[in-house]
Amino acid sequence: MLQRRLLPIDRVYVPAKRRRTLDAARTDALAEDIMEHGQKTPIQLREDGDRFVLIEGLHRLEALRSLGETEVAAVLVQARVR
Template identity: 60%
Template sequence: MLQKHTLAIADVRVPSKRMKTLDEAKLQKIAESIIEIGQTTPIQVRVDGDGYVLIEGLHRLEALRALGSTEVEAFFVRARLH
């Protein structure tokens, strides 16, 4: 079972290719949900040197950032081998 960790948002790097998929309307909807009930689903990251790379949860991460949060709940996952 995955264990939740609390990370500094500033330590999470979003690949530029992934950032291009950001949908502003979806971000706003998630931000409203976070205001009402908090972050219910952790993002997924992989460890990369001194920081982390986002694997899943771009809109949750950006909604928290837009709300002024400095921390995010996350699961650590391993990179897939192809």
């Protein structure tokens, strides 16, 4: 079972390929929603040494950053072995 944890935002690495999909308007709308209702859905991360790599939730992460938050609710997932 995946467990929700609070993790430091500054330890989350966003791959360049994923960052290119960022939509500022969507991030702003999410920031407003988070201010009113809090973060409803955790982002998904995988561990990579002393950092976490973003799997899902770029707009939520950037919305929290824009609000000055230092922690993000996240679930850790295992990397797929190929």
